[in-house]
Amino acid sequence: MGTSSGTRIVLGHWLRSPFGPFSDVMLERADGDRLLLAPTQETANFVSGTYTFDTVRVLPVDVSVAASTWTVAAGSFDLRFSTGRRGLLGFLLAAVPGALARRPAWIALLDRPARVLLPGVRTRGSAGGGRREWYGARDLRPIAALSAVFEGEDLGAMARVEPPVRFGFGSVPQKPTVTRVTTTVELGPE
Template sequence: MVAPRLRFDGWIAGLGTSSGTRIVLGRWQRSPFGRFSDVMLERADGERFLLAPTPETAGFISGTYTFDAVRVTPVDVRVADGTWTVAAGPLDLRFTTGRRGPLGLLSCAVPGFLTRRPAWSALTDRPAGVLLPGVRTRGSAGAGRREWYGARDLRPVSAASAAWEGQDLGELAPVEPPVRFGFGSVPARPAVTRVTTTVELGPA
């Protein structure tokens, strides 16, 4: 029997701050849960948080990845002229994207139908890890699930400011050490990636 697969189309932003906090934002324009955004955050001490807008999305994400704390809270994301503004419970985040580099231009050249195919993600897993250490495009997740990521665009994050519970998190910095929510991390250099994520559910 073929396990059901769920598809998410949207953007993943990954960035670090000089305080040691690393932030991963998902902005999903098409998903089994409709449009929504979520935040995964790892503090310098290693504590991992999930901020998700509904119990349903929080349950699915926390069943796929690993967190120390989960908070259900509105996650509001607004994008205008390359500037992203995020309000998510204790987190206030604002960042700006820059022009595409060579990897971004290469990603844009990949036909959309390929990025939706797990076989393509499996083929790109090793090259992605060489070009962007720590990045994986396929792997195993929680609850016996499997995942595939197909990138369609990549833009650098050029500036950012963030606060957690009103405390400034410092200046923009690389995502180092890599985040530990799942089998792979986002690129070390802060970036926003347009991506199609396929999740194959495990046994009921």
């Protein structure tokens, strides 16, 4: 999601992962500074080994979801947003069987259409540390409203994600959304 202050926010809320459930926050400020907020050193090492950040902070990242409202607290970062009704693309993504949506060959097939429909979005690519990554999208819902504060500064009204975030090989949709994805990371040489 974007904000009128120029800060762009990517929230990772992982119900299942090799590290157990966790959430992380990636922020890119208007000046281009990229910040990761992660709950443990282990998750911080993995995420920062896959994506690029200028600063990494390890601190509790608490996320609660009640109906369509999400609340996030991570140190001096507070975020609250609500989602709207699923659109046509969200219905199409939700209709794809989970086993198919996770397959790298299927994800590769969808990369070109994703680039056309959602500029800046990639479904596969090279990540940091020689890793490769695939994003199997399973749902898409618009964000209807948000409020965010970082280090005491109100980040302003919801805005498009412009310019694109530069954490990895691709960005997120320009229009603020919640996208449910299955992420596959192939580790590079250790």
